[in-house]
Amino acid sequence: MNRVLTALLNGLAALGQGVLSAAAHTGQLTLFIRQLMGRLIPAWTRPKLIVQEIYAIGVLSLVIIVISGGFVGLVLGLQGFNILSKFNATESLGVMVALSLVRELGPVVTALLFAGRAGSAVTAEIALMKTTEQLAAMEMMAVDPLRRVIAPRFWGAVIAMPLLAGLFSLVGIAGGYFIGVVVLGVDAASYWGQIQQQMQPMDDVMNGVIKSLVFGVVIGLVAVFEGFNAEPTSLGISRATTRTVVLSSLLVLGLDFILTAWMFGA
Amino acid sequence: MAIPRGKITAIMGPSGTGKTTLLRLIGGQIKPKSGRVLVDGLDMGKASSQALLAMRRRLGMLFQNGALFTDLTAADNVAFPLREHTRLPPALIARIVALKLQAVGLLAAADQMPAALSGGMARRVALARALALDPELMLYDEPFTGQDPINVGVLLRLIASLNQALGLTSVLVSHDVAEVFAIADCVFVINEGRVVAKGSPDELRAQMPHVPFLRQFLEGAPDDNQSQASQQSANYLANALGLKPPSDKRSALRGTR
Numbered sequence: 226m227n228r229v230l231t232a233l234l235n236g237l238a239a240l241g242q243g244v245l246s247a248a249a250h251t252g253q254l255t256l257f258i259r260q261l262m263g264r265l266i267p268a269w270t271r272p273k274l275i276v277q278e279i280y281a282i283g284v285l286s287l288v289i290i291v292i293s294g295g296f297v298g299l300v301l302g303l304q305g306f307n308i309l310s311k312f313n314a315t316e317s318l319g320v321m322v323a324l325s326l327v328r329e330l331g332p333v334v335t336a337l338l339f340a341g342r343a344g345s346a347v348t349a350e351i352a353l354m355k356t357t358e359q360l361a362a363m364e365m366m367a368v369d370p371l372r373r374v375i376a377p378r379f380w381g382a383v384i385a386m387p388l389l390a391g392l393f394s395l396v397g398i399a400g401g402y403f404i405g406v407v408v409l410g411v412d413a414a415s416y417w418g419q420i421q422q423q424m425q426p427m428d429d430v431m432n433g434v435i436k437s438l439v440f441g442v443v444i445g446l447v448a449v450f451e452g453f454n455a456e457p458t459s460l461g462i463s464r465a466t467t468r469t470v471v472l473s474s475l476l477v478l479g480l481d482f483i484l485t486a487w488m489f490g491a
Numbered sequence: 492m493a494i495p496r497g498k499i500t501a502i503m504g505p506s507g508t509g510k511t512t513l514l515r516l517i518g519g520q521i522k523p524k525s526g527r528v529l530v531d532g533l534d535m536g537k538a539s540s541q542a543l544l545a546m547r548r549r550l551g552m553l554f555q556n557g558a559l560f561t562d563l564t565a566a567d568n569v570a571f572p573l574r575e576h577t578r579l580p581p582a583l584i585a586r587i588v589a590l591k592l593q594a595v596g597l598l599a600a601a602d603q604m605p606a607a608l609s610g611g612m613a614r615r616v617a618l619a620r621a622l623a624l625d626p627e628l629m630l631y632d633e634p635f636t637g638q639d640p641i642n643v644g645v646l647l648r649l650i651a652s653l654n655q656a657l658g659l660t661s662v663l664v665s666h667d668v669a670e671v672f673a674i675a676d677c678v679f680v681i682n683e684g685r686v687v688a689k690g691s692p693d694e695l696r697a698q699m700p701h702v703p704f705l706r707q708f709l710e711g712a713p714d715d716n717q718s719q720a721s722q723q724s725a726n727y728l729a730n731a732l733g734l735k736p737p738s739d740k741r742s743a744l745r746g747t748r
Contacts (some may be wrong), residue, residue: 362558362617365518366572366624367547373575 257450260371261379268376278381282343286389289342290335294393297334298400301325305401306409315405319416320423322401323394327424327433328489331394333481336440339386340473344448347378348469351452352462360453375453379445386441387434394433432488439484440477447473492679492686499654499661501675503668505708508681510664511555514630517662518552519543530628548576551621552630557613559605565616566592566601572623591619595649611642618649622657629653631663635670643667647674668709680705 268275305321351374354360360370398420405411424430448469455465494500502510515521516528519535528535533546559568569588573579579587592598595615605613614634621629631650635643651674654661665671671678672692680688680695688698688705699706706712 357561358554358556358558359560361520362552362554362560364520365547365550365552366575366620367544368572368575369544 253454254450257453258446261375261446261449264369264372264376265379268372268380271377274373274377275380275384278377279385282347282378282381283385283389286339286342286385287392289338290389290393291396293334293338294331294396295400297330297393298322298326298397298402299404301330301397302401302404302409306405306411315409315411316415317419318401318405318411319398320419322405323398323420323424324429326394326397327429329481329485331397332390332433332436332440333477335390335393335437336386336444336477337474339382339389339440340444340448340470340477343382343385344444344469344473345466347382347445347448348452348455349462349466351375351378351449352455352457352465355453355455356457356459356462371453375449379449382445382448383438383441386444387437390433390437390440428488432484435488436481436484439480443476443480444473447476492689494660494662495677496660497658498676499651499663499674501663501665501671501678502681503664503666503671503678503708504681505666509684510666510681511632513681514552514632514662514664517630518547518550548624549627550630551624551626551628553614553618553621553632553634555633555636557605557610557617559608559613559617559620561605563605564601565597565603565605565608568605568616569620569623572620576624587623588619591622592616594622594653595619596645611638611645614638614642614646615649618646622653625657627660629659629661631661631665633665634663635665635667643670650674668711680708682708 301322302318305318305325306315309315309318309321351360354374360374363370363373402413402416406413406416451465451469451472455461502513504510512521516523517530517535519528519530519538522536527537530546530550533542535543535546538546559565560571563571566585566588569591570584573584573587577584589598589601592601595618597612597615597619600608600612600616605616608616634646634650638646647670650661650663653659663671663675672695675692678688678690678692678695679686682704688695688702690698695705695709699709
C-alpha cells in the first residue's frame with residue numbers, strides 16, 4: 226500500500242516538474258521572441274550578413290535537397306503510374322506528381338531535411354559560441370549578439386526555406402517526367418499539358434509557398450532559440466541540437482496538418 | 492569598494508568567491524540584486540541599454556579563455572570591434588590591427604586561425620582585440636591561469652606597460668599572489684562575498700599578521716578545518732562501508748570475535 230502511494234506521489238511530482246519546465250520553456254521562448262522581434266528589421270542594415278547566412282544555410286543544403294527531390298519524384302512517378310494505369314488514366318501522371326509535390330511533399334520533406342541539415346548546424350554553432358564565451362565577448366564589445374548573430378541566421382532560414390522547397394518540387398517533377406515519359410512511355414505532351422491545365426498558380430503554388438515560409442519561420446526560430454538558450458556544456462550542446470531537430474520536425478508535421486485543413490479542407 | 496582611475500587594481504580571493512561575477516557586474520552583463528555598480532558615474536544595473544552600450548565601448552575585457560571568434564583569423568578578430576563600431580577605411584583598419592598585434596608581440600601570427608594558436612598566444616590576441624577601440628578601463632579575468640612562467644612574465648609586463656603607456660585603468664581578477672603583488676597598485680582581498688583586506692601590496696603584507704584569512708591566503712596554507720573535514724569524510728566512508736569509524740577500532744574488533 227505504502228509502495229503504491231510512493232509511486233503515485235513520485236508520478237505526480239514528475240508530472241508537476243514536467244509542467245513547470247514546459248511553462249518555463251514557453252516563458253523563455255516568449256521573452257526571446259520579443260527580444261528578437263525588435264532586431265529583425267535593424268538586422269537589414271547589414272544585408273551582407275544575411276546573404277552570408279543564406280549561403281551557409283541554403284546553398285550548402287542544395288545537395289541533399291536536390292538529390293532527395295529527385296528520388297521522391299522518381300518514386301512518385303513509379304507509384305503514380307502503377308495506380309493510374311489501373312484506371313487507364315496515365316496521362317494524368319504529370320498533374321498527380323506535381324500536385325503531390327507542390328502541395329505537400331515539397332514543403333514538408335524539404336522542411337524535415339532542412340531541420341536536420343541546417344537547423345541542427347545553426348543550433349550547434351550558436352550554442353558553441355555561447356559555451357566559449359564568444360557571445361559574452363561580443364556583448365562586452367558593445368555588439369548586440371541578437372542583432373549580429375541571431376537575427377541574420379533567422380532571416381537566412383526564412384528566406385532559404387521557400388527557395389529550397391520550390392527547387393525540391395521542380396526536381397521532383399523532373400524525376401517524375403524521367404520515369405513516366407522517358408522510361409514508361411507516357412505521352413510527354415499530356416504530362417506537361419495536364420500540369421498546365423489543372424494546377425492553379427494562386428491556390429496550389431501560393432499555398433505551397435505559404436507553407437514553406439511558415440516552416441522556415443518555425444525551424445529558424447527553434448534553431449536560434451535552442452542554440453541561444455543551450456546549457457553551456459558539451460552535453461547541453463548535444464541536447465540543444467537534438468531538441469532542434471525533434472521539436473522542429475514535430476512542429477512542421479503538426480502545422481502542416483493545420484495549414485492543409487485550412488487551405489484545402491472543405 | 493572604489494577603484495582608482497589610472498591605476499592597476501587587483502581583486503583577489505579563493506575560487507568561487509565571486510571575482511568573475513564582480514567583473515560581469517562592472518561590465519553590466521548581469522544586474523546586482525542589491526547595491527549599485529557605478530562606472531564613471533553610470534549605474535550599470537539601472538542604465539538604459541543605449542547608455543550601457545555606449546559605456547561598453549569604453550571598456551575592454553580579457554576573458555579567461557580569450558573567447559576569440561573561432562571562425563575569424565587573429566587579425567580579423569582584432570579588426571572585429573573596429574569594423575563594428577567605426578567607418579574607417581579598410582587600409583586604416585589593417586594599419587591599426589597591425590599596431591595592436593605588434594603591441595602584444597604577435598604580428599607574425601596575424602593570419603593564423605585561433606585554433607592554431609597556443610593558449611598564451613590566444614590570450615594575447617584577445618588582449619589586442621580588447622585594446623582595439625582604445626578603452627579607458629580594462630578588465631582582466633584570471634589572465635595568468637594555466638599559463639607557463641614565461642607567458643606569465645610576458646603578460647605581466649604587457650599589463651603593466653599598457654596601463655602606463657595608454658593611461659588605462661585596469662581591474663585584474665586573479666588568485667596568483669606573487670604575480671599580482673608585482674604589478675598591482677591596489678589590492679582587494681575578498682572572501683565569501685566580503686572585502687577582508689585592502690591596500691597596496693606593502694600595506695597588505697603589513698596587515699598580514701593581524702588578519703588570519705589574509706595570512707592563510709597569501710601563504711597558501713590549507714584550511715584549519717580541512718583536517719576536520721577529512722576526518723568527517725573518513726567517518727562517512729566507514730559508515731557507508733558498514734565499518735565503525737577508526738576511533739572505535741578496538742570495540743569493533745571485539746565485536747567480531
